[in-house]
Amino acid sequence: MKHILRVVTLCLVMSVMAFLPGCSVESESPAQEKAADQTPAQENSEAAEKNTYPDRAITMIVPYGAGGGTDTYGRMLATQLEKHLNAQITVSNQSGASGSIGTKYVFDAPADGYTVLFAPETLGTYRTMGISDLSYDDFVPISVVVNDPKLVVVSKNSKYNTIEELLADIKANPGKVSMSHSGPGGSGHNQGLILKELGYDVAMTAFDGGTNALLGVIGEQVDFTNPNLSFTTGYIDSGDVKVLAVFSNERIAGLPDVPAFTEALPESEKYLNVPLTPLSLLVKKGTPEAVIEVLRKATLEAFEEEEWTSFVSGNQAEPLYKKYKTQEEIYDFYHSWQSMICWLQYENGVAKISPEEFKIEKYNE
Incomplete structure (x- = not known):
């Protein structure tokens, strides 16, 4: 009899708890229900939103x-x-x-x-x-x-001292004046194609990267190149290269005495409107x-x-x-x-x- 009373009492308590705020007799917690409804992508997104990214190098x-x-x-x-x-x-x-x-x-x-x-x-x-x-x-x-920014540079011993001299020699000797670039489809290569479009045919030689293309000029393996200013400054300061032009529509403040390419070749402006x-x-x-x-x-x-x-x-x-x-x-x-x-x-x-x-x-x- 006492055993029956204990069972009835337990059942009554559980019934009351089911209606009390904050009490539940469900087998799964709310957190478990939420997790079951989430996809892996949603879980990953939430983890990132909680600033777990980045948690390694x-x-x-x-x-x-x-x-x-x-x-x-x-x-x-x-x-x-x-x-x-x-x-x-x-x-x-x-x-x-x-x-x-x-x-x-x-x-x-x-x-x-x-x-x-x-x-x-x-x-x-x-x-x-x-x-x-x-x-x-x-x-x-x-x-x-x-x-x-892109430049046009030659070695310190080059016979070219102005962009006009370089362009005149290219015009007089199509396919003979050599130019290095960082590889097919790269910005230096594109500059060579722009020159060709404008009637200046140069002999283009690919190097592995812009630095090696520049070293090819310094070592006098080629006549000129079109390096980025960011890694050419040191060579300019040391006097290893001469800068003939900025390959742009405008001069730049850091090289105020260097002409923009369009000053020598105004028809190139249409190709320099988009950052290269x-x-x-x-x-x-x-x-x-x-x-x-x-x-x-x-x-x-x-x-x-x-x-x-x-x-x-x-x-x-x-x-x-x-x-x-x-x-x-x-x-x-x-x-x-x-x-x-x-x-x-x-x-x-x-x-x-x-x-x-x-x-x-x-x-x-």
Whole structure:
């Protein structure tokens, strides 16, 4: 009898608890129910939103050799990002095939934000050049960073002392004056194609990266090259090279006595309206949005660092992150850049595949 009373009492207590606030006799907790309803993607997103990213070191792939323009800016940005991500960023140079080897490495890595790409502009030409099937469309831009000014330089012992002298010799000896560049489809190569479009045919020689292309001039293996200002300043200061022109529509404050290329060749202006050397910070498409937002926030904060702003202004770089701010604006810029450069390469017999195959509209001059 006592046993029956205990059972009845227990049942009454449980019945009352079911109606009391905060009490439950369910077998699963609310947390368990929530977890059951979530997909793995939602769980990953929530983890990122709770600032668990990054919880280990990040690798930044620079797909060109150490010491070049892409590498110089990538390393400086990595230093600033570390301050705002509270994580170590290891910069790894994986050069070759116009940057496509390093780019493929990032594409093959997990889309988790722990392998990022600091990309040169060659990413926009891989498909039409037949180098790779990757393009800007396979990545998400964290930011388009800077446009690194391009120069026209010769060795200190060169017979050329002005851009007019160089152009006159190229005109008089088509295909004989040699020019080094960082690889097929790179910015220096594109400058050579622009010269060809304007009636100046040069003998183009590819080197592995911009630094080696510049050393080829200093070593007098070739007549001239088109390096980025960021890694040429030291050679200018030491007197190892002479700067004949800034490959731009305007002179730059850091080299006030050096003419803009359009001063010698006004008809080149139509090709210099679009920044030729955009550098970008990208992640693989499919990276969780929460991770992307963490990276974007940290990047914007890095751009405010005094060390970064001094570096950009000191190298006379164009801060493209101030001009193209939203993801839509960045993609629009990429598409306009591709529409000019890809068609320029294709119509000069450099690109193997027509831009039409990738629905790249022709640049409207």
